[in-house]
Amino acid sequence: MKKTGFIWDESYFWHQTGQGALNINSGGWIQADTHAENPETKRRVKNLLDRSKFIKELQQIEPRPAIRKEVEMNHAPVYLDRLKQLSDAGGGDAGEHAIVGPDTYEIALLSAGGALTAVDAVMQEKVKNAYALTRPPGHHAEYEIGAGFCLVNNIAIAAKYARETYGLKRILILDWDVHHGNGTESAFRSDSDVLFISIHQENIFPKNRGQIIYTGEGDGEGYTVNIELPAGTGNEGYLYTFDKVIEPIVDQYQPELILISAGQDPSRFDPLGRMLLTAEGFYNMTARVKALAEKHCNGRLVGCHEGGYSTAYVPFCTLRVLEALAGKQSGVDDPFDQGYHEGPLYQNQVEAINKVLKIQKKYWDL
Numbered sequence: 001m002k003k004t005g006f007i008w009d010e011s012y013f014w015h016q017t018g019q020g021a022l023n024i025n026s027g028g029w030i031q032a033d034t035h036a037e038n039p040e041t042k043r044r045v046k047n048l049l050d051r052s053k054f055i056k057e058l059q060q061i062e063p064r065p066a067i068r069k070e071v072e073m074n075h076a077p078v079y080l081d082r083l084k085q086l087s088d089a090g091g092g093d094a095g096e097h098a099i100v101g102p103d104t105y106e107i108a109l110l111s112a113g114g115a116l117t118a119v120d121a122v123m124q125e126k127v128k129n130a131y132a133l134t135r136p137p138g139h140h141a142e143y144e145i146g147a148g149f150c151l152v153n154n155i156a157i158a159a160k161y162a163r164e165t166y167g168l169k170r171i172l173i174l175d176w177d178v179h180h181g182n183g184t185e186s187a188f189r190s191d192s193d194v195l196f197i198s199i200h201q202e203n204i205f206p207k208n209r210g211q212i213i214y215t216g217e218g219d220g221e222g223y224t225v226n227i228e229l230p231a232g233t234g235n236e237g238y239l240y241t242f243d244k245v246i247e248p249i250v251d252q253y254q255p256e257l258i259l260i261s262a263g264q265d266p267s268r269f270d271p272l273g274r275m276l277l278t279a280e281g282f283y284n285m286t287a288r289v290k291a292l293a294e295k296h297c298n299g300r301l302v303g304c305h306e307g308g309y310s311t312a313y314v315p316f317c318t319l320r321v322l323e324a325l326a327g328k329q330s331g332v333d334d335p336f337d338q339g340y341h342e343g344p345l346y347q348n349q350v351e352a353i354n355k356v357l358k359i360q361k362k363y364w365d366l
């Protein structure tokens with residue numbers, strides 16, 4: 001019986017973002033504290049897997065570094081040179097809040113390589129499906145600039161690699177990070193062979209991206225599905241989005257491989273988002289995507305970790321994602337589940353979805 005692959009490397013936790021508060025580094029009026037994108041959110045995922053022994057249900061796979069040619073499928077050589085220079089010099093900013101520390105360049109190549117390792121393991125049927133605990137994250141990184149703690153776009157590189165290496169013609173990238181996956185959208189805006197669906201909180205980061213009216217261009221028109229949801233959307237609103245938008249579109253697209261940009265920052269405790277998903281909500285979303293993968297592509301599914309800034313809650317949300325992928329229970333209760341009904345469906349959420357449907361009806365039978 002094949003297991004779920006789990007790709008991680010100790011050096012993922014060694015990428016340094018410096019001291020700060022929330023999303024900015026210290027200086028000015030900010031006393032030194034821990035920057036939001038710090039290793040603990042992800043390290044504690046691994047710790048919980050070890051402590052609960054759920055790690056034994058997974059097949060740990062060591063990532064290989066991405067080679068420069070692979071990263072250049074999605075990034076300008078001049079940008080990668082700059083990233084390396086900053087990294088070699090001990091750090092800097094490769095764009096807008098794209099923090100580089102010592103050795104970050106090498107770690108970023110290993111992070112992208114983690115996504116490629118996951119794709120290979122799934123495509124070569126060595127595992128049932130796979131999850132890469134990639135850090136630094138990737139989905140905000142554009143062709144020649146980093147943004148939002150992202151330096152190279154792991155998932156976009158993975159999709160391009162899968163397309164080239166395995167000759168795939170229809171790849172789905174589903175991005176449930178609370179922020180819009182602008183870098184991934186840019187990478188495939190003119191392509192019909194990658195369907196990009198981003199479900200995100202309206203009007204947070206980045207500015208002026210992720211609006212529902214943007215649906216791609218040229219050959220890619222109709223293959224970008226932006227779903228903006230109002231702050232306060234929780235478990236029911238997300239599942240309603242799967243029912244009304246995501247599942248009908250994916251059923252029509254019939255992907256050959258599904259990639260998830262798994263940001264755990266729509267959780268109810270995230271300091272950088274205002275959504276209300278519980279760990280159970282992440283379980284349910286993953287189970288829905290897994291069912292789509294089983295229906296359309298022999299279960300071929302890869303998750304890549306993106307954001308998620310609650311050091312307390314990201315581990316539990318990610319554990320539930322892994323449970324759903326593996327089809328096994330850890331026996332770990334969510335200690336933050338206070339037993340009341342979280343995130344009911346409100347009228348403003350239904351209205352937001354209706355607006356998306358109105359736009360996407362032009363391209364899909366909805």
Ligand code: ZN
Nearest residue numbers: 177179263307
């Ligand atoms: Zn995010």
